[in-house]
Amino acid sequence: MSGKTEERREAFAASVARALESDVVPWARPGLPSTAPRSAVSDRQYTGLNAMYLLERMGAEGFSDPRWITYKDAQSQALDVRAGERGVSLEHWEKGRDGKLRVYGYRVFNVQQLRVRLPFETLSPDFEKADGILRRAGAGTPSKRSLEAYRDAFRTLSEERANRLAEVHTPELRALRASIAASTLLREVGIAAERDPDAPTKQWAQSIRRNPREFFRATRDAGHIVAELVAEREAQRARDEARGDRETVQKARAVIESTAPIPRGGADHNLPDVDLDNVQENVMAALDEAATEVKVLHGAAAEKESAASEAKSKALGAAKAVLGPRVLVTDAQAGRSYRGKIIAMTDTHAIQRISENQAVLHEIGIMAREAVLEVGSDVSVTLHKNGSSTVKARSEERAEQERQNEREARR
Secondary structure (H helix, E strand, C coil): CCHHHHHHHHHHHHHHHHHHHCCCCHHHCCCCCCCCCEECCCCCECCHHHHHHHHHHHHHHCCCCCEEEEHHHHHHCCCCECCCCCCEEEEEEEECCCCCEEEEEEEEEEHHHECCCCCCCCCCCCHHHHHHHHHHCCCCCCCCCCHHHHHHHHHHHHHHHHCCCCCCCCHHHHHHHHHHHHHHHHHHCCCCCCCCCCCCHHHHHHHHHHCCHHHHHHHHHHHHHHHHHHHHHHHHHHHHHHHCCHHHHHHHHHHHHHCCCCCCCCCCCCCCCCCHHHHHHHHHHHHHHHHHHHHHHHHHHHHHHHHHHHHHHHHHHHHHHHHCCCCEEEECCCCEEEEEEEEEECCCEEEEEEECCEEEEEEHHHECCCCCCCCCCEEEEEECCCCCEEEEEHHHHHHHHHHHHHHHHHC
16 A cells, blocks of 8 residues: 555544544535445446545535546536546555555545536435345344434344454444444445444544554455345345246256157166167257357346447437437336426437436336327336336326315315
8 A cells, every 4th residue: 555545544543533532423424425425427336435525525614515526527528627626536456567555646526616617316215225224134124214213223233243252352443344334234224324423433433543543444345245245135136046046947848848758667676678879868968058048148147238338329329319418318227206388309219408518218118008299298207126117297296286286285
């Protein structure tokens, strides 16, 4: 690690210690968004120490938007960073040809530091995902879906996992790992973290003052706890999807059934009448056919991926052709609703303008069959968490809201 990186880390640890001495927990500060810091371009979450750098700045500056962007990416999207704005230095670790890890620094800016305003819609809590993480970890799920109940559940789960760390010898440092892990898990499911009133913040500050690396070790261990718990949930979901992939099962069954049955011998099971050469030929033929089928499936998947990439590029071009090169174009996110006019359409995507400088891409193929879209229509598009989309005319949506208001007024 370079001396400059070491100095920046020590300065950051000192800042964290000062906050803790004032009973402020930087990763669970009031006002922080309910989602993790993420890239405004790729929507990828920042993790580990980089997430801590960003959360600390968000709390200090009062940023409510979790999205960050590099100066270069902002320039490529024709988005200007306001003059005089300070970015946050992050770390990128990369293994060189000699096998040694090297760290490279880069700077990002919050989207609230841009000259243009990019609207951000907060996601509702994903209780289904939260329940999945808790169940796979062997923990109970809350009896009612309240934010406080899930905060308690993830706090308890994180404490249980942190207490398994045999190399951490003091309860205060295990509690530090649990606190960081719990806040990260909560943002993973769209719930804002809150400071535990019983957190030993003064003791955490003392430990960090004595040895700044204690904070970095705690952040690392908390990241491992979160990765393990989320991976357990994702592995279960993958197994569920695999069990539901009936098409693949049917293809495999067809290959097996198409091979000649292996002849059976007498009742003594020694197979005296079996032509082993014939059996071997049947088995090898089945293996060859299965291998061919796998190649065909892989080729089809590669073609589908290439076609999807080409379709998305075409949709991006259509958006920029209408709104100009300064527009920020993103994919629709599950669990969100978007309102605005359809400004362009391709064979695969509908492009919706949601603000002066932002557009969203919607896949036409996952929309309900009855959905009617055309350029110029003012609609509300919702991408559900099950992967489907529904479309409503804004006039219909407003009428429904008015009827709802009338019903509530009569009560």
